[in-house]
Each structure stands twice: as C-alpha cells, then as structure tokens.
Amino acid sequence: MKFSSQAVAKPYFIAAIGLFTLQIVFGLTLGLQYVLGDFLFPEIPFNVARMVHTNLLIIWVLFGFMGASYYLVPEESDVELYSPKLALWLFWIFLSASVLTVIGYLAVPYATLAEITGNDILPTMGREFLEQPTLTKIGIVVVVLGFLFNLGMTILKGRKTVITMVLMIGLVGLAVMFLFSFYNPENLVLDKIFWWWVVHLWVEGVWELILGAIMAFVLIKITGIDREVIEKWLYMIIAMALITGILGTGHHYFWIGTPDYWQVLGSIFSALEPIPFFMMTLFAFSMINKRRRDHPNKVAALWAMGTGVMAFLGAGVWGFMHTLAPVNYYTHGTQITAAHGHMAFYGAYAMIVMTMISYAMPNMRGRVANSAKAQSWEVWGFWLMTISMVLITLFLTAAGVLQVWLQRYTDMPQSFMVVQDQLAIFYWLRFAAGVGFLAGVGTYIASFFIKGEAVGLANAAR
Amino acid sequence: MSETFTKTMARNIFYGGSLFFILVFLGLIFHTTRVLPERDHRENITPQVVLGKKLWEDNNCIGCHTLMGEGAYFAPELANVYQRLGESKDAIISFIKYRPAEGVPGRRSMPQFNLSDEELDALAEFLKWTSEINDGDWPPNIQG
Ligand code: HEM
Ligand code: HEM
Numbered sequence: 001m002k003f004s005s006q007a008v009a010k011p012y013f014i015a016a017i018g019l020f021t022l023q024i025v026f027g028l029t030l031g032l033q034y035v036l037g038d039f040l041f042p043e044i045p046f047n048v049a050r051m052v053h054t055n056l057l058i059i060w061v062l063f064g065f066m067g068a069s070y071y072l073v074p075e076e077s078d079v080e081l082y083s084p085k086l087a088l089w090l091f092w093i094f095l096s097a098s099v100l101t102v103i104g105y106l107a108v109p110y111a112t113l114a115e116i117t118g119n120d121i122l123p124t125m126g127r128e129f130l131e132q133p134t135l136t137k138i139g140i141v142v143v144v145l146g147f148l149f150n151l152g153m154t155i156l157k158g159r160k161t162v163i164t165m166v167l168m169i170g171l172v173g174l175a176v177m178f179l180f181s182f183y184n185p186e187n188l189v190l191d192k193i194f195w196w197w198v199v200h201l202w203v204e205g206v207w208e209l210i211l212g213a214i215m216a217f218v219l220i221k222i223t224g225i226d227r228e229v230i231e232k233w234l235y236m237i238i239a240m241a242l243i244t245g246i247l248g249t250g251h252h253y254f255w256i257g258t259p260d261y262w263q264v265l266g267s268i269f270s271a272l273e274p275i276p277f278f279m280m281t282l283f284a285f286s287m288i289n290k291r292r293r294d295h296p297n298k299v300a301a302l303w304a305m306g307t308g309v310m311a312f313l314g315a316g317v318w319g320f321m322h323t324l325a326p327v328n329y330y331t332h333g334t335q336i337t338a339a340h341g342h343m344a345f346y347g348a349y350a351m352i353v354m355t356m357i358s359y360a361m362p363n364m365r366g367r368v369a370n371s372a373k374a375q376s377w378e379v380w381g382f383w384l385m386t387i388s389m390v391l392i393t394l395f396l397t398a399a400g401v402l403q404v405w406l407q408r409y410t411d412m413p414q415s416f417m418v419v420q421d422q423l424a425i426f427y428w429l430r431f432a433a434g435v436g437f438l439a440g441v442g443t444y445i446a447s448f449f450i451k452g453e454a455v456g457l458a459n460a461a462r
Numbered sequence: 463m464s465e466t467f468t469k470t471m472a473r474n475i476f477y478g479g480s481l482f483f484i485l486v487f488l489g490l491i492f493h494t495t496r497v498l499p500e501r502d503h504r505e506n507i508t509p510q511v512v513l514g515k516k517l518w519e520d521n522n523c524i525g526c527h528t529l530m531g532e533g534a535y536f537a538p539e540l541a542n543v544y545q546r547l548g549e550s551k552d553a554i555i556s557f558i559k560y561r562p563a564e565g566v567p568g569r570r571s572m573p574q575f576n577l578s579d580e581e582l583d584a585l586a587e588f589l590k591w592t593s594e595i596n597d598g599d600w601p602p603n604i605q606g
C-alpha cells in the first residue's frame with residue numbers, strides 16, 4: 001500500500017463480504033421455497049426473499065467496486081485520496097441505507113413499504129432488481145455522486161493513467177444508466193425498453209469497463225508486466241465490450257412489443273458479446289504466464305484467472321446459448337435464464353470483487369501476502385464456491401431444458417405448475433450445491449482469520 | 463499483440479467504435495418509439511390500466527411471476543393469463559381475490575393482497591391490455 005488513505009477500502013470490503021453472506025442465506029431460502037412451496041409463507045413470501053437476494057447482490061458488488069476504486073485510484077494517481085473522511089461518511093450512509101431497506105422489505109408488506117416511502121409521488125418501485133424505495137434510489141445516487149467527486153478530485157491532482165480513465169468512464173456510466181431507474185412510464189412496453197438500459201447496459205456495458213480496469217490493475221501488480229502492454233489489452237477488451245454490448249441490448253427486445261428488426265440486430269450483436277469475455281480470459285492467462293516476477297500472493301492470481309474463465313463460461317457460453325432469437329423464443333424467462341444469470345454474475349462481478357479483495361486486503365493489513373496456510377484456506381474457499389456455482393448452473397440448465405421441452409416445445413404442452421413439480425429433483429440438487437456454496441463462503445471468510453507467517457515487505461520474493 | 467498495432471490505435475477503436483454504436487443505438491431507439499404505438503395499442507391504456515400497472519408494481523407481482531418473459535420464474539407467466547383463463551377478467555379477479563391468507567399447504571403459494579373490487583378490476587384490465595400487445599407471438603403456446 002503506497003498511501004495511508006487507501007485503507008478506506010477496508011470497511012467497504014468487509015461490508016461487501018458480510019452482505020454477500022447474507023445474500024447466500026436468502027438464496028438458500030429461495031432454493032427451499034422452490035421445492036417446499038409454503039416454506040416461511042406467509043411471513044417471508046418468495047418475492048420478498050428474492051428481492052433481498054438480488055438487491056443484496058447488487059449492493060455488495062457496488063460496495064466492492066467502491067472499495068476497489070478507493071484502493072486503486074490513489075495508487076494509480078500517485079497521490080493521497082482527496083478526502084478519506086468523505087469516503088468514510090459515504091460508507092456509513094450507504095450501509096445504513098442498505099440495511100434499512102432490507103429491514104423494510106422483511107418487516108412490512110411491500111405495498112405498505114411503497115406507501116410509506118412515497119412511491120405515489122414518484123413511482124419507481126416494483127420492477128425487477130429496481131425494487132428499492134425511491135428514497136433509497138435517491139440515496140444511492142447521492143452516495144455515488146459523492147464517490148465520483150472524491151475520485152475525480154484525486155485523479156485531477158495526480159497522475160492520469162489509462163486504468164483510472166477507464167475505471168472512471170465505467171463508474172460514470174454506472175451512475176448515468178442508473179438514472180433511468182427513475183423513469184417509469186405508464187406504458188409497460190416503454191417501461192421495459194428503458195428498464196434494460198439499467199440492467200443490460202450495466203452488466204454487458206459499463207460494468208465491463210470497471211471489471212477490465214480492476215483486472216488490469218491487479219495484473220500489473222502481481223505480474224510486473226509492462227503497463228503499455230496491459231493498457232493496449234484493456235482498450236481492446238473494452239472496445240469490443242461496447243461495440244457488441246450496446247446493440248446487443250437488442251437481445252432483450254425480442255418479445256416485449258418492440259419492432260421485429262430487433263430480432264435480427266439483437267441476435268447478431270449479442271452473438272458477438274462473448275468476444276470481450278474471451279479476450280479477458282486470454283488477457284489474464286497470458287499476462288500471468290509471461291509474468292516478470294513471482295508475486296507471493298498466489299491466490300490473487302488464481303482469482304484473476306478464475307474470473308476470466310468463469311465470466312467467459314457464464315456470460316459468454318451460457319449467454320450465447322440462449323441469445324439467438326429462434327432459441328430465445330423457447331428459453332425466454334425459464335430456468336435457462338436463471339442458470340445464465342447465476343454463473344455470469346458470479347463469474348464476472350462477484351469474482352472480480354474477490355480478486356481485488358484478495359490482492360488488496362493483505363496489503364491493507366500490512367503484508368505483501370498472507371501466510372501459506374491462510375492462502376490455502378482461501379484457495380479452498382475459491383474452489384468450493386466455484387465448483388458449487390458450476391453445479392448450480394448445470395442443475396438449473398437441466399431443469400431449464402426439461403421445462404422448455406415439457407411446457408413449450410412438445411405437442412402436448414403441460415401447465416407451468418405441473419411442469420415445475422416434475423423438476424423437483426433438479427431443484428433439490430441445486431439446493432444441495434447451494435449448501436456447498438455457503439460452505440465455500442464460510443471457508444473463504446475463515447481464511448482471513450488464519451494466522452501463520454505472513455509474507456512481509458522484508459521477506460517478499462521480489 | 464503485434465508491435466504495429468499500437469495502444470493509440472486500440473484507444474481510437476474504443477472511443478470511435480463506442481461513439482458510433484451509441485449513436486446508432488439512439489437512432490434505433492428513436493425509431494422504435496415512433497413505430498411503437500401500432501404494436502402497444504396505447505390508445506387502450508385507460509385510467510384502469512394505469513392503476514393496474516401501479517398495483518402490479520406496488521405489490522411486487524414481478525417477484526414471483528414473469529410478464530412477457532421477464533421477472534421471476536417461480537409462478538406462471540401472466541402476459542397471456544387472460545387467454546389462459548378463457549378471456550375472462552372475472553376468472554383473473556376471483557383467482558387473486560380468493561387466495562388463502564395462510565397459503566396452500568405444501569404448494570407454492572400466492573399471498574392474499576386484500577385488494578378492493580376496483581383494484582382487482584384494474585389489475586385484470588392491465589393484464590388484459592398486456593395480453594394484446596403485439597410481442598412477436600410470444601409465448602409459444604397458451605401455457606406461457
Ligand atoms: C457478466 C455479464 C452478464 C451478466 C451479469 C448477465 C446477467 C443476466 C441476468 C441476471 C439476466 C436475467 C435478466 C432478467 O431477470 O430478466 C440475463 C438475461 C440474458 N442474458 Fe445475460 N448476463 C451477462 C452477459 C450476457 C452475454 C454476454 C450474453 C450473450 C451472449 C447474455 C445473454 C442474455 C440473454 C439472451 C438474456 C435473456 C434471457 C431471457 O430471455 O430470459 N448475457 N443476463
Ligand atoms: C446458495 C446459492 C444460491 C441459491 C440457492 C440461489 C437461488 C436463487 C433463486 C431461487 C433465485 C430466483 C429464481 C427465480 O426467479 O425463480 C435466484 C435469483 C438470482 N440469484 Fe441466486 N442463488 C444462489 C446464489 C447466488 C449467487 C452466488 C449469485 C451471484 C453472485 C446469485 C445471483 C442471482 C441473480 C442474478 C438472480 C436473478 C436471476 C434472474 O433474474 O434471472 N445467486 N437465486
């Protein structure tokens with residue numbers, strides 16, 4: 001760690017891991033409700049558990065992005081953070097807003113929450129992933145603006161690098177696209193069109209810039225490869241991301257009332273979207289293979305390569321599987337979608353945050369790398385989580401294929417509920433894999449508390 | 463990557479390519495919004511439909527159901543529920559109205575929302591209007 005102000009990243013990372021754990025607990029609740037329909041009903045209906053699960057995911061990934069930026073920007077810009085105090089204030093504001101919102105979801109019926117938070121004045125609630133009360137959304141905007149201001153001022157007084165530029169474009173894009181969550185027209189078709197400007201243009205647009213920037217930073221640090229090489233890769237990856245991803249939005253405009261030409265455009269451009277993810281994998285592997293030094297933080301390199309591979313599998317392969325309009329006609333809104341959503345989110349955004357944590361946390365705790373023993377626990381956590389996620393994806397894919405067959409493709413289509421009953425075995429298996437995932441989270445968290453001789457500055461193999 | 467392909471070239475592809483496709487995308491979206499009225503039949507968006515959409519959101523129906531294939535995969539697709547239940551608003555209304563507060567033992571359950579008759583009618587109107595949107599013949603069959 002070059003500057004003491006980088007340490008503000010620490011609470012952000014701790015909060016991210018805490019909320020991540022809670023997300024998984026609710027994931028397991030959902031998994032049980034899938035097979036034991038009345039589990040926790042009517043206290044915690046499925047929709048409530050689901051929005052806690054998905055909103056916690058978004059929130060903890062945002063905490064992760066913020067922590068990563070607060071760590072990365074001062075080091076890249078070669079100056080102290082403009083205002084560590086502001087960063088800490090925003091941390092507490094964001095954390096309390098998040099916790100209050102989740103309590104609100106769980107404590108009162110959603111309609112009551114909508115009423116008491118003034119959803120009648122500016123209705124923005126009740127849309128998937130954007131369930132937060134309007135007040136919470138405003139809170140998020142305020143926090144993100146403060147965060148961008150803090151980073152912007154830091155960059156202005158310091159060195160400007162390609163990595164900080166790309167990161168800033170990604171973060172500003174994140175903020176700008178989120179503003180569309182305040183646009184909720186009465187016409188459902190228009191509502192859906194612009195809803196995707198938040199959801200798709202986040203994960204298959206600006207977030208890829210953030211992902212690329214964090215990846216590039218960690219790779220420079222652990223491989224010692226020349227900045228010029230890394231930056232060229234970064235530009236190519238994000239160029240491909242936006243060139244394919246913007247018109248790729250069309251893969252969500254197939255069946256929502258939008259004109260038919262989107263079926264052609266969306267299919268073509270989204271079929272190219274795996275390219276940037278594939279390049280990301282090549283990037284991680286080739287930089288680590290050509291490394292100029294052996295960094296003692298081995299597990300950070302594992303996370304970086306894992307992110308490349310899993311993001312490509314989840315987003316690239318599982319995304320491509322259902323992105324062509326004739327296929328999507330049958331798979332749209334089935335367990336195939338859920339399979340893809342899980343592996344893509346985990347592989348790309350959960351894992352990049354853990355890559356950064358893995359690299360930065362030891363530094364913030366005054367060492368170059370954790371002890372061999374702590375690292376081996378972290379490696380176990382990595383594999384447990386990753387293999388469990390692969391299994392979750394495979395079971396959901398199997399369920400999805402059967403669902404498509406029984407409910408949509410055969411001559412004698414069966415009703416939704418009847419089909420779901422027949423998929424129970426896959427949902428049980430998914431639940432079992434979910435328990436494995438939670439065990440992985442536990443192992444991962446335990447790795448932070450494992451002692452042993454850490455690699456200090458003096459004995460680091462330079 | 464080879465030496466002749468420089469970082470500056472990569473940067474220009476990023477800025478130029480992104481800008482180009484942002485503009486194309488905005489143009490297409492503009493066109494889409496122009497031709498949309500023929501497909502979404504917005505002339506049929508009555509005050510009841512508007513209220514129905516609001517209730518749809520305020521009760522987070524999307525947290526269990528899909529609507530035109532988007533949402534959650536826990537409960538049946540509702541964009542064509544109007545047709546599935548025999549083109550009957552009353553069938554939709556009574557389904558929602560008579561959900562047992564304690565759920566159905568052992569079965570995936572839908573909450574009792576305690577809606578007024580006016581609200582139930584609005585929800586049914588909203589689902590009826592939705593079912594008439596021209597959405598490329600999706601879903602493939604009546605089961606959703
Ligand atoms: C890291 C990047 C990605 C993430 C996090 C991600 C996540 C998701 C999620 C959560 C959904 C479900 C949205 C909903 O609830 O309606 C979804 C849908 C979809 N994604 Fe991705 N995705 C990514 C990349 C991709 C890529 C690269 C492709 C194409 C090659 C793709 C193709 C699709 C398609 C076609 C759907 C619609 C599924 C349906 O019709 O139900 N995704 N994605
Ligand atoms: C213990 C493991 C987990 C279980 C059992 C689980 C279960 C579920 C269930 C049942 C749903 C709702 C599906 C529906 O709408 O019917 C869901 C949604 C979702 N979960 Fe998980 N989850 C787990 C872990 C995760 C992880 C680790 C991530 C990402 C890092 C994640 C991301 C998501 C996303 C993005 C959605 C929305 C999907 C969509 O709309 O297509 N989940 N999860």
Ligand SMILES: [Fe+2]
Pocket residue numbers: 200204248249251252
């Ligand atoms: Fe997408």
